[in-house]
Amino acid sequence: MFDYRGNSRKPLISYGNADLTNPEAFTLTQIRLRPQTADNTFTNYLGDVTWKLNDTLAFKGGAQFKKYEFDTTDRRRVSEGVSAAQALIPRSQYSELARLRLSVPTGTATSFVVPDLDAAKDVFGLNDPALFPLSDQVNLGGNFSVEEEDTGVFAQVEMSTELGGIPIRGNLGVRYVETEQASTGLSRGATGVLSTQVEEKYNNTLPALNVVAEVTDDFLIRFGAAKVLARSGLGALNPGATVQIAGNNKTVAAGNPTLTPFKADAYDLSFEWYFAKESLLGVALFYKDIASFVQTIRATGPFSNNPLGLDDSVAIAVCDTQLPTPFDPGNATDVANCLADWQFSLPRNTPGGELKGIEVSYQQPFSFLPGIWRNFGTILNFTYVESEILYLNADGTAAFGGDKQDLTGLSKNAANATLYYDDGRFSARVSAAYRDEYLTTAPGRNGNDVEGTAESTTVDFASSYSLNENLDLTLEGLNLTDEFQDQGVDSLGNRLSYFHHTGRQYFVGARYRF
Numbered sequence: 345m346f347d348y349r350g351n352s353r354k355p356l357i358s359y360g361n362a363d364l365t366n367p368e369a370f371t372l373t374q375i376r377l378r379p380q381t382a383d384n385t386f387t388n389y390l391g392d393v394t395w396k397l398n399d400t401l402a403f404k405g406g407a408q409f410k411k412y413e414f415d416t417t418d419r420r421r422v423s424e425g426v427s428a429a430q431a432l433i434p435r436s437q438y439s440e441l442a443r444l445r446l447s448v449p450t451g452t453a454t455s456f457v458v459p460d461l462d463a464a465k466d467v468f469g470l471n472d473p474a475l476f477p478l479s480d481q482v483n484l485g486g487n488f489s490v491e492e493e494d495t496g497v498f499a500q501v502e503m504s505t506e507l508g509g510i511p512i513r514g515n516l517g518v519r520y521v522e523t524e525q526a527s528t529g530l531s532r533g534a535t536g537v538l539s540t541q542v543e544e545k546y547n548n549t550l551p552a553l554n555v556v557a558e559v560t561d562d563f564l565i566r567f568g569a570a571k572v573l574a575r576s577g578l579g580a581l582n583p584g585a586t587v588q589i590a591g592n593n594k595t596v597a598a599g600n601p602t603l604t605p606f607k608a609d610a611y612d613l614s615f616e617w618y619f620a621k622e623s624l625l626g627v628a629l630f631y632k633d634i635a636s637f638v639q640t641i642r643a644t645g646p647f648s649n650n651p652l653g654l655d656d657s658v659a660i661a662v663c664d665t666q667l668p669t670p671f672d673p674g675n676a677t678d679v680a681n682c683l684a685d686w687q688f689s690l691p692r693n694t695p696g697g698e699l700k701g702i703e704v705s706y707q708q709p710f711s712f713l714p715g716i717w718r719n720f721g722t723i724l725n726f727t728y729v730e731s732e733i734l735y736l737n738a739d740g741t742a743a744f745g746g747d748k749q750d751l752t753g754l755s756k757n758a759a760n761a762t763l764y765y766d767d768g769r770f771s772a773r774v775s776a777a778y779r780d781e782y783l784t785t786a787p788g789r790n791g792n793d794v795e796g797t798a799e800s801t802t803v804d805f806a807s808s809y810s811l812n813e814n815l816d817l818t819l820e821g822l823n824l825t826d827e828f829q830d831q832g833v834d835s836l837g838n839r840l841s842y843f844h845h846t847g848r849q850y851f852v853g854a855r856y857r858f
Contacts (some may be wrong), residue, residue, distance in 0.1 A: 347449075347481035353830060356449040364456035371670050372402060374424045375468065377476055380486065385413040392498075403503040403638055404517075410494040414578040418486025419478040423665045428680050430468065438464040446845055478564040482665070485586025485598065488529035488680035490578040496521035498563035507557075514555035525576075527601035529584025532658045540583040543599035548573055562619060568612040576638050580691050585652050585661065591665040594659075594686045596650050604693055607636040622721075623708040630703070634696035634733070640689050641791050647653040647683045651738075659683055683761075687789065695735050697748055701729035723762040729754060735786050743787045749794070755780035772807035788833055795841060815856050822849040 347356040363369050392406025435457070444454040452791040469475045480487045500517030525544045530537060552570035559565060582599030589595075614628035643651070647659040663671050663682035672678045709721035732748035743749075750756070757780040764773035778801045785795035805821040 348729040348840070350449055352838070353828075353840055355447055355840075357405075357452045359453060364453050365441060367439040367675060370435055370439075372426050372431050372433075372435065375426055375430070375470070375476070375479060376421070376424050377470065378420050378483075379478065380416070381556050382417050383414070385411075387411040400504045400780070404500040404502060405498065408494075409496075412492040412494075412578060413489070414577070415489040416486065417480060417485045419480050420482040421476060422479055424480060425665075433467060438467045467725065478712045482536065483588055484530035484532055485582065485584040485585055488527070488582040488584050488599075490525070490527045490601075492526075492575075492578065493524045494521055495524075504557075508605045509855075511558040512555065513558075514553070516551075516553050518549065518551045520547065520549050523580065527581045527583050527599070528599075529582045529599070531583075531654070532587070532654070532661070536638045542583045543810070544602060548605070554812045557756045562617060564616045564618075565679045566612070568610070570610050571607070572610050573607050573679065575605045576691070577601045580638070584846060585654065587662050588656065589662055589668075591668060594647075594662075594682075596647070596652065596686055596688045597651055598690050600691045603638055603691060604636055606634065606638060606696075607634040608696070608699075609635070620708065621711070622747065624705060626703075626705040628703045628705070629697075630701055632699040634699060635693045637696035637733060638691050639694045640691050640785075641736060641738050642687065642689045642785075642787070644685065644790060647686045650686065650688055652688075654674050654717070656683055659686070688738075692736075695734045697731065697733035697751075699731040699751060699754075701727060703727045719765050719767045721764050721766070723764070724760070726757075726759045728757055730756065733786075737787065744793070744810065749786050750783050752783045752786055755799075769810045770807070772805070774803065774805050776801060776803045784831060787837040790833075795797075795831065795833045798832065800827050800829075801825065802827050808855075816855040818851070818855065820851040820853075820855040822851075824848060 345358045345360075350356060357629055368610070387410070389409045390406065391408075394402060394404045397401040437455045438460055440460040440463075442456060442458040444456075447484075448454065465471055496519055497521040498517060500515050502513075502515045504511070505514040506512060523544075523546055526541065527544075528539065528541045530539055534540065548571075550571045550573065553568065555567045556567040568832060580599050580603060581601045583601045585596060585598040587596050603702055609632070611631045612628065613630075614626060616624060616626045618624055641651075643649075647656055649652070660679060663678075664673050667682070671682065703725060704727075705725040707721070707723040709718075711718050711721075713720070731754055733751050733752040734746075734748050735742045735743040757778075759778045760775065762773055762775040764769060778800065781796055781799045783794055783796050787793060788795040802822075803824045805819075805824060807819045809817045811817060823846065824850055826845075829842070829846065831841040831843075832838040833841045
């Protein structure tokens, strides 16, 4: 039982009369072995030439070729169930007692049995492929490859002049990029395994302008305008589908090899005052018109309504091997329960929206102070961002009644503060980072309007001491305030989704230079 009345993030969890410390009170229902691999290869060739016409004008041009290769595998047991003999082995032979070391409400169990992996390897022979054969046919969607080739050429004019006595410098250029993409993936159909290869080809022309005005020796104004793009991760381009069950969660997930890149028109204007040595006070304004966005469309319903056209036999085969409870493919009730309540997710391009904001930066060494204090300094920045993104429902209609929402993963307010010390031999810094709450999924899953992550403040520490010209000793500490990761669902109810405690981390190291 979960009781949230005392704390919406730390419920009282009770298990009735169950003895969580007794291994024999548990039943072994599944043994999962799921080794995965991922290989990435990146090849890059670049060549350019520069022709300096005079002191105020230069031309630059070149070409670039990039090739990305991504290949991943996922192997699993054909059936993750256990035999009658395996189920009879005393659980005490492959379990151990764990203790919860968190602050939890009084009455919550803090000691319980967990599997002992090393002992289980010996008891069951988990490393013996004859006893536990693995196949890539179980999770076909986890076995796919993507190859992407980008061929581009660019030309740029670099200039330096004066306007009203103010030095002006900058560049104006354009880049043309042609992309060829081949994606290969596996999925299961009514007649067996299907191998799908999708080839895509597209091109983009990306102009860019950057101008700097040196109003005085220590005050600059910068302006930039460009068309920009960011390609989706190669994993999102998988043409295959993953149909799986974890616990009682039944999911169908697939990539989309026809995705086009994120595209935007970006504009930046900044004012920078270098008021002292190594010191800066800056204000930057930015605006992005996002013309193409990639959203993961999610829906829940019967398997027959899956957006990929998969046959019901695919779900039945998965239920037969992955359901943690007994399943009879010849029983109509079992089949009906199997085909109900699946979660589907598929990425697709959506209209995007606007993003605008301001960033304020300040940094200064305290060299004006006497004695040891002159070795201190600070770095501060604050960012405020507004975004309006149009999200879609599973049927392609505008979500949230057509109202635009914040961009997922983006906080409206974020701030960083660092205090540092450096005397040439010993250096140390303490940094604090704050960010507002932000959306993680929009629209949310399971009928919730959104899913989001709560605001957080983390404090880190890093230091280095030089013993000599070659050897440095280092000490680092992360998350010194022991911040939790708090994610909830529903914009009004803010019900708990997860509340992760990762703890503090400390690292001691050494660097040696040859």
